[in-house]
Amino acid sequence: MATLGVATVGMAIVAVAVKNLVRSVVAYALASAFLAGLFFVLASPFAGALELTVGAGLVAVLFLVALLLAGGEETEAPA
Numbered sequence: 001m002a003t004l005g006v007a008t009v010g011m012a013i014v015a016v017a018v019k020n021l022v023r024s025v026v027a028y029a030l031a032s033a034f035l036a037g038l039f040f041v042l043a044s045p046f047a048g049a050l051e052l053t054v055g056a057g058l059v060a061v062l063f064l065v066a067l068l069l070a071g072g073e074e075t076e077a078p079a
Contacts, residue, residue: 001041008034021067029060 011031018024032055039048 001038004034004038004041007031008038022064025060025063025067028063029056032056032060 008031011027015024015027036048036052
């Protein structure tokens with residue numbers, strides 16, 4: 001359980017710190033997936049399934065589609 005918590009916080013920090021936007025979205029999706037795993041371990045399957053489908057699935061895919069349509073896959077965020 002502690003491993004999932006550390007992985008979640010680590011991926012969230014990577015999502016905020018990395019300058020490449022596509023890598024940031026992937027790190028966000030991984031953080032959300034680890035959080036869903038933490039919910040499953042804590043015996044909350046509804047919250048885990050909701051986080052996995054909405055957080056890691058829907059929101060991450062929407063971010064990626066928006067980045068690709070805006071042409072931001074190769075650009076980096078301003079410092």
